Amino acid sequence: MILVAAAIIWLVRSRQKNTVDLSLSAVLTHTFHKSGEQICRIPQLDVNAPVIVKLLNTPKPLTCNQTEKNWAFVENGRFYIADEAVRIHGSIKCNHFRFWRVSDDELASDVISDVQNGSLIEKSDYFRAECNSKDKNKWSNLFATIVPDLSAIEKAKAAKKSTAATNLDVLILVFDSLSSLMFQRKLKKAYKFLVQDLEAVVLEGYNIVGDGTPQAMIPILTAQTELELPLTRKRYKNASYLNDVYPMIWRNFSKHGYVTMYAEDSAALGTFTYRLKGFNKQPTNHYMRTFFMQAEKEIKNRMCVGSEPQHVVHYFDL
Template identity: 35%
Template sequence: MQIRRRCRRYLVTRTSIFLLTLFSTISTMILINKYFSNNYHQQQNEIDKIFFIDASDFEDANIKPTKNIYLLHEEFFNTTHLACQYPKLTIDNQDIWKHLQPVTKSKPDCEKATNWVYVDNGTFRLSKQALQKHGAIVCAYRPILRSKDDFSTMEGARLFPVVDKMPLVSDFFRADCRARDGSFYSNIHSGIMFDAGLHMRHIWNPMVKTHLGYNILMFGFDSVSRMTFMRFLPKSYSYLIKDLGSIVMKGYNIVGDGTPAALLPILTGKTERELPEARRGHADAETVDRFPWIWKK
């Protein structure tokens, strides 16, 4: 009887281990296949994507289209009978450039000493130069954490000693170090702490192409005209047009002074004065949730 029980227990144990191993292997294979399949299809969609772009968006900025761009020329838009004709502007107009002051490339006046500590792929690292110059280094690590709101921080429990290649326990931290030769180092550093839960969540729910939940993004800069944007941010403009297929709203103009006066008409169809009071501190002011936003239509 005892031999039978032992054999039965042995078979049950071995079978359980086999089934558990099989289940884990299949689950892992499914997750890996799902992860790489989503990435492959997303990359393939990006490669096969073709954008239909106004040819003048390239001509105005003096940039050349790529193979995935299909140019729409002037006759496509049939602008002959437009009440408001777009002016022909050029980015290299010298009458404009003489009033502009481009930012010159210059290096910031930083301290000459090399940091003893740096962050590499989510790990705490000690600089080889500092070790060679000062000898053995011992450091304490103080996490800097978010406090009550976005404008206040607090320090976490002090970790001592910390060693080279230790994983970060916070995205921001203060390092206080002392070297064998008596030198002292203290500085604030930042990095990205590894979050296993976040990675698992990404595997189970991979980010899709429309991960932010919208299909239209309006991107603008306050107090920057279209031509100024093309003059001083040529790489950003080229990326928006060639890589994202953005539509440049050449006919858009503000109808008032300030950000609300400029954005409310295009987002609600009404001027700021035509909308209910929403300014903080004013009588009968309410939130802007009741505004007739375009995404509610």
């Protein structure tokens, strides 16, 4: 692999000089240092290379339901009816259809009737609000929030912490099928903020270690490849559940006093449930698969949650 990579890098450089030497000796010269030490040269690629830029396009901005804004919202763990909705429709009464995880394939639910404005959200992170107004109109929408897990909080408080602990929150945010260069092209403000404001370390030599989302994600979360770990592919009878055999990094955080969450924006194509066996116990304190199992039944355009873009609701509100 290193030999092939070095050959490709060298060919690119050779073309810049309008010469291409395909001899093995030339390839080896660019793969090994004179001392015989094997080295890896990371290619310095042009972010704005004309051959790539000409193929790019910018999609139109996402617009959700512009007819009417959401009637209700969640703030600081409480459910509120929007003043604007009351001005337009008169008094509004809402019921909550709460749902929670039984397994990776099953949900349970209940209904709370006549939820008062400002009510504390309890029991589940996820619910659908069903509202009726004085002028006989109806509105409903799904909500995802964070209901404090008191047992997890007490466990976190009791956890033994290192004297060197920084107490920083940790967020691992993954964009699937997005290269480093494309991130720089399409998320320019985010990249600038990371590099200049936060002085982030960019791992320029990082590359995928397999073809597919699980093959990329598993090493990030476990420090091992799928082939190095016990079998978890669901089509095999002797396959194990992931939480029984995978050393997921969130276990390390739980051990050191963190409350954890795993979230991805699809249940049907879940990284650990589409081809793999999934989890027989909820893997983290908060788990967004539950929300999307219900959302995929109800919402046709899952890029929007009511009148708001999904990415705004989930990346910023949570």
